[in-house]
Amino acid sequence: MPRLIEGLKYTIGLYQNSSIYKNLGSQLVLTVPDMCKEHEYQSDAFWNCYIRFYTGTVWHPVGSCRMGKPEDSRSVVDSNLRVIGIKDLRVVDGSIMPKIVNCNTQAPIYMIAEVAAELIIGSAAKSHRE
Numbered sequence: 001m002p003r004l005i006e007g008l009k010y011t012i013g014l015y016q017n018s019s020i021y022k023n024l025g026s027q028l029v030l031t032v033p034d035m036c037k038e039h040e041y042q043s044d045a046f047w048n049c050y051i052r053f054y055t056g057t058v059w060h061p062v063g064s065c066r067m068g069k070p071e072d073s074r075s076v077v078d079s080n081l082r083v084i085g086i087k088d089l090r091v092v093d094g095s096i097m098p099k100i101v102n103c104n105t106q107a108p109i110y111m112i113a114e115v116a117a118e119l120i121i122g123s124a125a126k127s128h129r130e
Contacts, residue, residue, distance in 0.1 A: 004055075005047045060105040065095035080119050081112075092116040 012028060015021055032041075036049035068075030070084050077083055081090040092113055094105050101108050 001048055001051065002044075004051050005044055008047055008051070060094060060100065062094040062097040062100045062105060065091050065093075067096050067098070080123075081116050090116060090120070 016028065020026070030050070033050070033053040036046055036053060039046035039049055065076045066072075066074050067077050067079065067081075070078060075084055077091050077096055081092060081096065083089040083091060094109050094112070096112065097105070097108065
């Protein structure tokens with residue numbers, strides 16, 4: 001976090017010290033989240049709060065929920081998308097994809113959801129027959 005705060009302060013300094021900023025009489029306007037109002041404006045504590053509130057990704061994260069065999073301690077879900085060790089819970093999103101695809105993740109995630117729906121319907125039908 002200290003590096004992010006340092007970088008943010010540096011960038012703001014570049015902007016505020018530019019001739020365009022000064023000539024136009026510009027000023028930095030921030031929307032301050034309620035949770036950050038308790039900190040002194042533009043202090044390190046303020047920037048820490050601000051960064052934590054606003055930081056996100058514009059990418060499509062995948063691979064955070066490893067699929068594998070139950071005996072593999074690194075696995076989170078099995079091949080039926082069931083969370084290992086937790087009854088009746090499945091993961092149905094891009095996190096089960098081991099690597100990001102070379103396209104938008106929307107279509108592959110739709111396919112994961114379709115497979116999951118079939119697995120869930122099949123599982124429910126099997127339970128109903130028993």
